[in-house]
Every structure is written in C-alpha cells, then in structure tokens.
Amino acid sequence: MPDLGKYADAVLSSYAVSLGLIVALVVLSILRARKVRSALEEVEARVKKDG
Amino acid sequence: MIALLLRDLRLAIRAGGGFGLGLAFFLIVVVLVPFGVGPNSSLLSKIAPGILWLGALLACLLSLDRIFALDWEDGSLDLLATAPLPLEAIVSVKALAHWLTTGLPLVIAAPVFGVLLNLPAAGYGPLVLSLLIGTPALSVIGTFGAALTVGLKRGGLLLSLLVLPLYVPTLIFGAEMARRSIEGLSAQTSLLMLAGITSAVIALLPFASAAVLRVNLR
Amino acid sequence: MELQVSDLTVTRGGIAVLEGINLAVSAGEALVLRGPNGIGKTTLLRTIAGLQLAHAGTVSLDREQMAYSGHADGIKAPLTVAENLTFWASVFGTGSIDAALATFQLGPLAARPAGGLSAGQKRRLGLARMVVTGRPVWVMDEPTVSLDTDAVAMFAEAVRAHLAGGGLALLATHIDLGLSEARVMDVGPFKAKPPKIDDFDGAFL
Amino acid sequence: MSSIWEYANPKKFIATTSRLLPWVTGLAVVLMTVGLVWGFFFTPDDFRQGSTVKIIYIHVPAAMMAINTWAMMLVTSLVWIVRRHHVSALAARAAAPIGAVMTVIALATGAIWGQPMWGTWWEWDPRLTSFLILFLFYLGYIALWSAIEDDDTAADLTSILCLVGSVFAILSRYAVNFWNQGLHQGASVLRAGALVGDTEERVSNVFATPLFISMAGFVMLFIALVFLRTQTEIRARRMRALLARERMQ
Numbered sequence: 193m194p195d196l197g198k199y200a201d202a203v204l205s206s207y208a209v210s211l212g213l214i215v216a217l218v219v220l221s222i223l224r225a226r227k228v229r230s231a232l233e234e235v236e237a238r239v240k241k242d243g
Numbered sequence: 244m245i246a247l248l249l250r251d252l253r254l255a256i257r258a259g260g261g262f263g264l265g266l267a268f269f270l271i272v273v274v275l276v277p278f279g280v281g282p283n284s285s286l287l288s289k290i291a292p293g294i295l296w297l298g299a300l301l302a303c304l305l306s307l308d309r310i311f312a313l314d315w316e317d318g319s320l321d322l323l324a325t326a327p328l329p330l331e332a333i334v335s336v337k338a339l340a341h342w343l344t345t346g347l348p349l350v351i352a353a354p355v356f357g358v359l360l361n362l363p364a365a366g367y368g369p370l371v372l373s374l375l376i377g378t379p380a381l382s383v384i385g386t387f388g389a390a391l392t393v394g395l396k397r398g399g400l401l402l403s404l405l406v407l408p409l410y411v412p413t414l415i416f417g418a419e420m421a422r423r424s425i426e427g428l429s430a431q432t433s434l435l436m437l438a439g440i441t442s443a444v445i446a447l448l449p450f451a452s453a454a455v456l457r458v459n460l461r
Numbered sequence: 462m463e464l465q466v467s468d469l470t471v472t473r474g475g476i477a478v479l480e481g482i483n484l485a486v487s488a489g490e491a492l493v494l495r496g497p498n499g500i501g502k503t504t505l506l507r508t509i510a511g512l513q514l515a516h517a518g519t520v521s522l523d524r525e526q527m528a529y530s531g532h533a534d535g536i537k538a539p540l541t542v543a544e545n546l547t548f549w550a551s552v553f554g555t556g557s558i559d560a561a562l563a564t565f566q567l568g569p570l571a572a573r574p575a576g577g578l579s580a581g582q583k584r585r586l587g588l589a590r591m592v593v594t595g596r597p598v599w600v601m602d603e604p605t606v607s608l609d610t611d612a613v614a615m616f617a618e619a620v621r622a623h624l625a626g627g628g629l630a631l632l633a634t635h636i637d638l639g640l641s642e643a644r645v646m647d648v649g650p651f652k653a654k655p656p657k658i659d660d661f662d663g664a665f666l
Numbered sequence: 667m668s669s670i671w672e673y674a675n676p677k678k679f680i681a682t683t684s685r686l687l688p689w690v691t692g693l694a695v696v697l698m699t700v701g702l703v704w705g706f707f708f709t710p711d712d713f714r715q716g717s718t719v720k721i722i723y724i725h726v727p728a729a730m731m732a733i734n735t736w737a738m739m740l741v742t743s744l745v746w747i748v749r750r751h752h753v754s755a756l757a758a759r760a761a762a763p764i765g766a767v768m769t770v771i772a773l774a775t776g777a778i779w780g781q782p783m784w785g786t787w788w789e790w791d792p793r794l795t796s797f798l799i800l801f802l803f804y805l806g807y808i809a810l811w812s813a814i815e816d817d818d819t820a821a822d823l824t825s826i827l828c829l830v831g832s833v834f835a836i837l838s839r840y841a842v843n844f845w846n847q848g849l850h851q852g853a854s855v856l857r858a859g860a861l862v863g864d865t866e867e868r869v870s871n872v873f874a875t876p877l878f879i880s881m882a883g884f885v886m887l888f889i890a891l892v893f894l895r896t897q898t899e900i901r902a903r904r905m906r907a908l909l910a911r912e913r914m915q
Binding site for chain 2: 802803806810813826827831834842844845
C-alpha cells in the first residue's frame with residue numbers, strides 16, 4: 193500500500209466510488225441480459241409450440 | 244398560415260391560460276425569491292437579472308405542453324397535417340403564437356418586476372433587450388420539445404427534462420448580457436451570441452420539430 | 462379521377478393488420494368499408510389519407526387531394542361554430558362557409574361557442590368541415606356516430622352532393638349510412654396472416 | 667463480399683459479438699487492472715497535488731468515455747436515420763446508460779479531487795459545469811427512450827434529439843466557457859504532461875503510460891458493455907415483436 197499522505201481519503205474514496213459505479217453498471221447489465229435472454233427463450237419456445 | 248396564427252392567439256385569449264398564467268407565474272417567482280434569499284436589497288439588485296431571466300424561462304416552460312397537446316387531443320393536428328400547409332410552417336407559426344402569448348408579455352412585464360428586485364437603473368434597457376432577443380429562442384426550442392413529447396401521456400415532466408438543457412446557452416448569454424451592462428462591462432459579445440443563437444434556432448430548428456412531429460403523427 | 466389502392470399492407474404498432482388490399486373508387490362513387498371492430502379499418506383509412514406510412518403497396522392519389530375525418534372532430538370549444546369553420550376554410554383556401562352551414566343546418570348555431578354544442582351537433586360541425594375543404598376525395602371514419610336520423614339524412618345528402626360534383630368518398634362504418642347506392646366492401650378477408658417466426662431479420666419479425 | 671452493413675442484421679450481430687465478447691472483456695479486465703494498479707501503487711506523488719494525482723487514472727478515462735459515448739450515439743443515430751438499421755438505434759440506446767455512469771464518475775472524482783485542491787466540493791468551473799449539462803442530456807435521452815412504447819418511433823425521436831442535443835451541447839460548452847473562465851487544469855485529455863502543470867515532460871511520462879493503459883481499458887470496457895447491452899436490447903425487441911404477433915392470432 194503506497195503512502196497516500198494527507199489526501200488518502202480523497203484518493204481512496206474516488207477509487208471506491210468509481211469502481212463501485214462501474215461494478216454496479218456491469219452487474220446490472222449482466223442481470224438484465226440474463227433475464228431478457230431467458231424470457232425470450234420462454235416466449236420463443238411457446239410460440240414455436242403453438243405454431 | 245395567418246389563419247392558424249389568429250386562431251391560436253384567439254384561443255389563448257379566450258381560454259385564458261395563455262397571457263395570464265405565464266405572467267402570474269413570473270410574478271410569483273419574483274415575489275418568492277426575496278423570501279428565499281432575504282430582504283437584502285443590494286443582494287437582490289445583484290441577482291435581479293438572473294432571477295428575471297430564470298423567471299421568464301420557467302414561465303415559458305410552463306405553457307410549452309399546450310403548444311401541441313390540445314390540438315393532438317381533439318384531432319386538429321391530424322387535420323392540419325393533411326392541410327395544404329407544410330408542417331415546418333405549422334411548427335413555426337405555433338412557436339410564433341407561443342412567443343406572442345407568453346414571451347412578449349414577459350418582456351413587457353420584466354421592467355415592472357425589475358422594480359420589485361431593485362434592478363439597477365442601468366440594467367433595464369439591456370435586460371429588456373436581452374429578453375426581447377432571447378425569448379423567441381425559448382419558444383422555438385420549446386416547440387421542438389413539445390413536438391417530441393406530443394403523443395405521450397404525462398409528457399409534461401419529460402418535456403421539462405428535455406428542454407431545460409437546451410435552454411442553457413440562451414440563459415447564459417441572456418443573463419450575462421444584462422449583468423455585464425449593469426457592471427459597466429462590454430455586453431457586445433453576449434448580445435451577438437444571443438442574437439446568433441436566436442436566429443440560428445429560428446432558421447433551423449423548425450425542420451427538426453417538423454420531422455419529429457411527422458414521426459409522432461404516423 | 463380515380464382512387465386506386467393496390468396491394469396495400471397497413472401496420473399498427475409495427476405489426477401488419479391488413480394486407481394485399483386492392484380497391485378502386487372512381488369519381489361520383491362512394492365505397493363503404495365494413496368489418497368487425499379492431500380489424501384495422503381506421504388504420505387503413507389513415508394510411509390511404511397519408512397520415513400513416515404504408516408498409517407495402519401504393520395509393521394512386523396524393524394526400525393533397527384528400528380530406529380526412531376521424532373519430533375526433535378537431536373542434537375548438539372556445540371558438541364559435543362559424544369561427545371553427547372559417548379557420549378550416551382559410552387553411553384550405555376555399556373561403557366561403559355558407560354552403561357547409563346550410564348543408565348541415567348549422568346556420569342558427571353559427572354564433573354559438575362550439576363548446577356548448579351537443580355531441581350530435583359537434584359531429585355535424587365536424588362533417589361540415591369536409592365540405593369546407595373543397596377536396597375531391599373524402600376519407601371518413603365512422604362519420605355518423607352520435608347523429609340522429611335527421612342528421613344521418615343530412616349527411617347522406619351532403620355525400621350525394623359531393624359525389625354529384627365529381628367527388629368520391631371512402632367511408633368506414635358498421636352503422637347504416639342511408640347511402641343505399643354505395644358499394645360495400647368487407648375488409649375481413651384481407652386480415653394479415655402472422656409472419657414466419659424464424660425470419661429474424663432487420664425488422665425483427 | 668461482406669460489407670460492414672451485414673453486421674446490422676440482428677442475428678449476425680449477436681453471433682459475431684458473442685464470439686468477440688470474451689476477448690474484449692478479458693482485454694478490458696487486463697488493461698484496467700494493469701493501468702489502475704500501476705497508477706495507484708507504482709507512480710510517485712505529484713509535488714503540488716500530492717497523492718491526489720492518482721485520481722486522474724480514473725477521472726480522465728471516465729471523462730473521455732463520457733464524451734466518446736455521446737459521439738458514438740451520434741454516429742449510430744445518424745446511421746439509423748440514414749440507413750434504418752435497427753441494431754444501430756438499439757446500440758445507441760444500449761450505450762446511453764454507460765455514458766451517464768461515466769459522466770457521474772467524472773463528476774464525482776472531479777468533485778472529490780477539487781475538495782482538497784480548490785478547497786470546495788463543487789466549483790462552477792466550465793468543464794465541470796459542461797459535464798453536468800452533458801449528464802442532463804443523457805438523462806433526457808434515456809427518459810425519452812423509456813417513455814415511448816413504439817420502438818421505431820422511439821428510435822426516430824431519440825435520434826433527432828441526439829442530433830439536436832449534440833449541437834446544443836457544443837454550444838453550451840462555449841457558453842459556459844465564456845460565462846466563467848475557470849479553475850480547471852488547462853489540459854487537453856491527450857496531453858498528459860499538462861496534468862502536472864509546469865513540471866517538465868520527464869516527470870509527466872511517469873504518469874502518462876499508466877494513464878494511457880487505463881484509457882485503453884476503459885475503451886475496452888465500453889465496447890464489451892455495448893456488445894452485451896445491445897444484445898439484450900435486440901432480444902428484448904424480438905420478444906416484444908413475438909408477443910405482439912401472438913396477440914394478432
């Protein structure tokens with residue numbers, strides 16, 4: 193761990209906020225991708241069955 | 244085109260809401276500001292141009308959704324679209340009618356409201372001039388926003404969200420022009436930029452508004 | 462003058478509702494479209510009148526030839542009957558509104574604010590607008606809704622006068638219009654078939 | 667044989683991006699890790715800004731992506747208007763939230779950096795203000811997309827909004843510059859040397875290499891997210907189309 197001196201709070205909180213936001217964006221994107229993919233598969237299967 | 248303009252003006256006068264509501268809203272904003280920032284008259288005179296510009300902008304915003312919404316609901320917009328008028332002309336006339344019923348009264352009322360805010364004597368001329376040049380841009384940009392949200396239920400809030408960022412340059416140069424004149428600085432750049440924005444917007448934005456309206460009417 | 466519609470496919474919300482429509486209406490003739498609710502009569506009329514884009518097919522006449530009347534009459538409540546009509550007369554550049562007022566017996570109501578009219582009177586005002594447009598092709602969607610028998614007769618007379626003057630009319634309704642001479646066409650057989658499922662192209666279906 | 671427009675076919679787009687996605691994701695993870703770790707642990711402090719200089723490894727790439735995302739949306743909107751490729755419009759829709767998040771990161775890190783440097787969390791500095799306005803544009807764009815039910819109408823309207831918004835965003839940038847001449851480092855993004863003010867280039871290179879790696883990492887992250895989110899939008903759109911077709915029967 194490097195010595196951040198008196199600005200440690202500023203540096204650490206910027207990294208925390210930014211990485212938190214990026215992770216949140218990635219997680220939300222992946223969750224929605226999964227949800228939509230499975231919902232589409234379900235609809236597709238139903239539609240194919242009914243013709 | 245003149246018929247459409249006259250009809251819109253007549254509707255605004257008869258149905259109320261046009262002239263009256265915008266002005267009353269403007270007055271309320273101006274009256275409320277001293278309650279918020281305290282009765283310090285030197286502070287008020289310093290922020291007066293900004294408050295007046297912001298009040299005018301908000302009063303303008305208030306009536307934007309009426310530009311197309313009423314005509315949309317009662318089917319007039321469909322009928323106008325089949326009329327022998329280009330949609331670009333209809334959009335421009337609508338913006339002009341909005342300015343005449345909302346912008347122009349605000350320009351005329353601004354000096355009166357300036358008294359309430361201790362606007363310095365040097366500020367009256369530039370303030371009125373900046374509003375006179377700037378408010379047409381507010382109406383034209385607002386018409387674009389109204390055309391975007393015309394088919395939507397509860398489009399009012401979205402309309403504000405879409406239009407307010409587009410108002411930033413006009414607001415900056417308009418208020419800046421009045422402020423600089425009061426401080427005795429040269430306001431020429433602001434004046435030129437404001438006039439430039441207004442004329443560019445009047446010349447170009449109706450095409451975008453008409454395109455958007457065409458999509459919404461489809 | 463003849464209105465020809467060939468191989469027209471119309472869509473609602475991106476999905477085809479009627480397809481392969483062919484019809485022709487010549488001057489002096491009226492065609493009544495029939496079909497159950499929701500089949501797409503309104504969509505078809507709006508597409509023919511140029512208010513909506515056709516998915517496929519052509520309409521022979523330009524929208525500048527047509528006057529459209531839909532479910533809403535475009536009446537401004539604060540304006541009087543005469544002012545409402547005068548506005549449309551000047552937009553379409555035809556001038557006089559006397560004939561229209563006479564046809565639908567609106568003369569006595571001319572100075573009344575349109576907001577105070579009954580539903581049937583408003584409808585008459587909406588129909589009077591068609592006369593005022595001076596356009597040769599009338600495209601009308603459910604024109605006789607909320608009209609009483611007398612008013613339906615007025616409407617039939619107005620359409621006959623329009624046809625006699627060389628105009629043509631395309632109407633959609635499931636009520637009797639009092640126009641016994643008009644040709645009737647059922648749009649039911651043109652109901653669009655669902656597209657293939659696996660056609661995963663740019664249009665997504 | 668094949669032109670770029672073939673990828674405008676949704677099926678082809680999904681197939682191609684699915685193959686590319688693991689590679690792009692891997693590259694994004696590696697580059698971002700290297701850039702940020704290098705920047706955080708192995709660079710010296712600036713003699714004036716102290717350790718806060720480490721914030722630039724996030725702040726500058728995020729700010730760059732905030733602007734580039736809008737530029738990408740502008741291009742895809744134009745492609746939609748001119749060539750009517752649905753994937754293009756959906757890619758713009760997929761990218762907007764990424765741009766909004768990048769703008770928030772740029773603003774947040776800017777404010778956190780400004781607190782010790784300028785002595786205030788928020789300064790109405792032209793660059794910060796412009797980013798705030800850009801954020802409002804993103805919000806309006808996203809809100810308009812979600813407010814309209816018909817997909818093609820929404821694509822048309824948001825594309826035109828993006829076009830008009832771009833002009834006004836540039837105009838706002840100049841207006842804001844004129845309005846307040848600002849405290850922000852007078853640095854163009856690519857001239858990393860300027861980030862450390864008037865120190866010599868020799869020093870700045872120490873900061874530049876990890877910064878460029880981090881920037882490349884952010885670009886890869888953006889591409890990976892756009893691929894994934896556009897696929898999602900395509901599937902969601904196909905699902906809506908199938909459901910509409912079902913109602914037809």
